[in-house]
Amino acid sequence: xxxxxxxxxxxxxxxxxAVRALPPVIAPGHTFESVTDKISSIVLTRRTPIGWFLGFxxxxxxxxxLNLTIGHLLMTGIGIWGNNIPVGWAFxxxxxxxxxxxxxxxxxxxxxxxxxxxxxxxxxxxxxEAMTLFAVACxxxxxxxxxxxPWLAAYWxxxxxxxxxxxxxxxxxxxxxxxxxxTYFTVSLLFWFTGLVPDMATLRDRAQSKAGRVIxxxxxxxxxGSARHWQRYEMAYLLLAGISTPLVLSVHSVVSFDxxxxxxxxxxxxxxxxxxxxxxxxSGFAMVMxxxxxxxxxxxxxxxITMRHIHNMTKVMLVTGMIVAYGYANEAFFSWFSGSPYxxxxxxxxxxxPYATLYWSLIAINxxxxxxxxxxxxxxxxxxxxxxxxxxxxGMWLERFIIIVTSLHRDFLPSSWDMYAPTRWDFAMFAxxxxxxxxxxxxxxxFLPALAIFEMRTIVPQAxxxxxxxx
Amino acid sequence: xxxxxxxxxxxxxxxxxxxPTALVQAAERARLEGYRNMDAxxxxxxxxxxxxxxxxxxxxxxxxxxxxxxxxxxGYSLEYWTQAIAYPLNIGGRPYNSWPHYIPVAFETTVLxxxxxxxxxxxxxxxxxxxxxxxxxxxxxxxxxxDRFFLCIETTDPRFDRHATAKFLESLHPVGVSEVAP
Numbered sequence: 001x002x003x004x005x006x007x008x009x010x011x012x013x014x015x016x017x018a019v020r021a022l023p024p025v026i027a028p029g030h031t032f033e034s035v036t037d038k039i040s041s042i043v044l045t046r047r048t049p050i051g052w053f054l055g056f057x058x059x060x061x062x063x064x065x066l067n068l069t070i071g072h073l074l075m076t077g078i079g080i081w082g083n084n085i086p087v088g089w090a091f092x093x094x095x096x097x098x099x100x101x102x103x104x105x106x107x108x109x110x111x112x113x114x115x116x117x118x119x120x121x122x123x124x125x126x127x128x129e130a131m132t133l134f135a136v137a138c139x140x141x142x143x144x145x146x147x148x149x150p151w152l153a154a155y156w157x158x159x160x161x162x163x164x165x166x167x168x169x170x171x172x173x174x175x176x177x178x179x180x181x182x183t184y185f186t187v188s189l190l191f192w193f194t195g196l197v198p199d200m201a202t203l204r205d206r207a208q209s210k211a212g213r214v215i216x217x218x219x220x221x222x223x224x225g226s227a228r229h230w231q232r233y234e235m236a237y238l239l240l241a242g243i244s245t246p247l248v249l250s251v252h253s254v255v256s257f258d259x260x261x262x263x264x265x266x267x268x269x270x271x272x273x274x275x276x277x278x279x280x281x282x283s284g285f286a287m288v289m290x291x292x293x294x295x296x297x298x299x300x301x302x303x304x305i306t307m308r309h310i311h312n313m314t315k316v317m318l319v320t321g322m323i324v325a326y327g328y329a330n331e332a333f334f335s336w337f338s339g340s341p342y343x344x345x346x347x348x349x350x351x352x353x354p355y356a357t358l359y360w361s362l363i364a365i366n367x368x369x370x371x372x373x374x375x376x377x378x379x380x381x382x383x384x385x386x387x388x389x390x391x392x393x394x395g396m397w398l399e400r401f402i403i404i405v406t407s408l409h410r411d412f413l414p415s416s417w418d419m420y421a422p423t424r425w426d427f428a429m430f431a432x433x434x435x436x437x438x439x440x441x442x443x444x445x446x447f448l449p450a451l452a453i454f455e456m457r458t459i460v461p462q463a464x465x466x467x468x469x470x471x
Numbered sequence: 472x473x474x475x476x477x478x479x480x481x482x483x484x485x486x487x488x489x490x491p492t493a494l495v496q497a498a499e500r501a502r503l504e505g506y507r508n509m510d511a512x513x514x515x516x517x518x519x520x521x522x523x524x525x526x527x528x529x530x531x532x533x534x535x536x537x538x539x540x541x542x543x544x545x546g547y548s549l550e551y552w553t554q555a556i557a558y559p560l561n562i563g564g565r566p567y568n569s570w571p572h573y574i575p576v577a578f579e580t581t582v583l584x585x586x587x588x589x590x591x592x593x594x595x596x597x598x599x600x601x602x603x604x605x606x607x608x609x610x611x612x613x614x615x616x617x618d619r620f621f622l623c624i625e626t627t628d629p630r631f632d633r634h635a636t637a638k639f640l641e642s643l644h645p646v647g648v649s650e651v652a653p
Contacts, residue, residue: 033617170576186587194590202514205615226597229597230513233593235532254579465517
């Protein structure tokens with residue numbers, strides 16, 4: 001209770017005696033009404049900004065590029081991609097890991113920060129969760145389409161025997177991945193929808209049009225804010241957060257097993273699970289930042305997504321980025337200390353081989369550039385942070401490229417060495433999934449509340465009970 | 472109170488408050504007064520309300536535990552049955568029951584079972600979706616999802632009396648008291 005009061009004082013912007021006053025998680029002066037009206041008006045009444053149409057048009061064009069690429073892929077086969085033996089896995093797994101990693105920040109914000117009672121999560125959890133869903137959807141396309149015949153993938157992926165009565169191999173990390181990712185998507189969707197229901201009721205009650213009332217009315221499931229319902233709702237929300245927490249850590253650990261369980265130098269390393277999870281959160285927060293900065297600017301949400309959020313996200317990126325940098329150092333040490341010429345050559349090839357430029361670029365971004373986040377001046381500079389967050393995503397993409405391609409292209413037997421280069425279709429598909437992701441995100445901010453309205457109501461000063469007297 | 476005498480049947484009487492504190496105090500008073508069949512409607516979850524209304528703890532955690540257990544046992548059984556019974560294959564000399572390999576999937580199915588149970592269980596215990604409910608008949612109730620707090624004493628309560636209960640609710644200094652048509 002004392003902690004809660006302390007939090008409320010901070011919310012009201014009256015934190016006394018703090019060494020350095022933190023910006024509040026919500027600007028002072030907001031009430032139940034103002035919070036509700038401001039967020040719901042984006043969906044219900046405000047004119048859609050012209051920038052929305054422009055942004056959606058561009059994203060949609062890339063989505064069409066994705067359709068074209070998939071069409072060509074299904075007609076011709078995966079030979080249109082650049083991967084071939086020895087680099088049998090390339091863009092399809094690089095982009096898969098990249099997208100899945102991005103998704104992790106959403107779950108961290110919605111689940112782990114809820115368990116830690118981090119109130120600042122409240123203004124960013126809804127769109128971060130949406131980001132998770134869309135990122136996982138983009139990620140899932142790569143392994144599915146890599147099967148070449150995704151309509152047959154059910155036989156290979158799900159526990160369903162083929163005509164020879166053969167089942168999927170449960171000793172393989174690839175099948176663990178199927179279970180991890182599909183569970184992750186399902187649980188994220190349930191969590192997200194559960195959070196949306198009370199807000200759907202708000203929109204139902206506030207919609208001007210009949211269509212709005214009917215659609216939001218159906219999505220609200222008849223929610224009426226009953227105390228009995230809230231009690232179970234809060235319990236379910238807490239339980240979902242509790243089970244999402246180990247889930248999110250397991251998902252990227254399982255993704256890292258795809259590599260770590262193999263015997264390939266550069267992949268066969270025990271550091272992989274924590275190193276991958278930290279990288280996932282690091283890149284995910286970069287994406288949340290990339291989305292939050294324009295969102296707060298164009299919709300005037302600076303009152304809700306305050307500098308406090310920006311600072312905190314930057315700090316999370318700094319910490320997780322340093323863990324990732326430690327991972328790089330550890331990989332280098334491990335390869336030297338192993339005494340194995342294959343391991344040592346792998347590292348030497350990364351640092352000075354044909355892909356060395358990419359390796360040093362990722363070191364420059366993920367180990368050096370992020371040191372800028374130590375400085376308050378940098379954390380206060382929104383434009384710079386936007387650019388840095390984009391660079392972090394580039395850096396994390398390069399990391400996956402290096403881990404996957406440099407390990408595969410020169411393995412134990414020099415006679416089987418080869419170079420890998422992506423084709424234009426590889427790039428088209430990657431750009432296409434970015435288009436899919438952004439299209440979904442544009443639709444989301446237009447048609448659903450991008451911030452959790454009911455949770456925002458809980459952090460205004462009014463929500464605090466006046467104790468001490470009984471009428 | 473426009474249709475005070477016009478409606479022969481009633482779902483209950485509803486008082487409207489403009490702060491969460493007023494509602495919690497009203498709920499406490501109503502409980503002390505002996506009312507039991509009542510519910511509060513709020514735009515935000517209020518922990519103190521459960522106590523004020525004397526609500527019992529929810530059974531949801533037990534359901535979720537059962538769901539997780541079922542998911543875990545189901546997932547492991549699937550692995551064991553397919554790998555050791557239905558089509559035993561020798562993979563690098565590993566035992567048919569390679570239990571360390573079966574942990575990740577069993578873990579994921581545990582989480583899935585628990586999450587599905589939490590989701591379905593919560594809505595089922597809340598008896599939602601429910602397209603119609605009498606409280607929506609009160610025009611002011613539209614603000615229950617925005618900034619107003621409601622306490623509804625239902626006619627099923629043994630102590631309910633149309634006039635006495637209305638008088639009692641008025642004594643709590645609400646913004647207004649409305650009759651709720653069934």
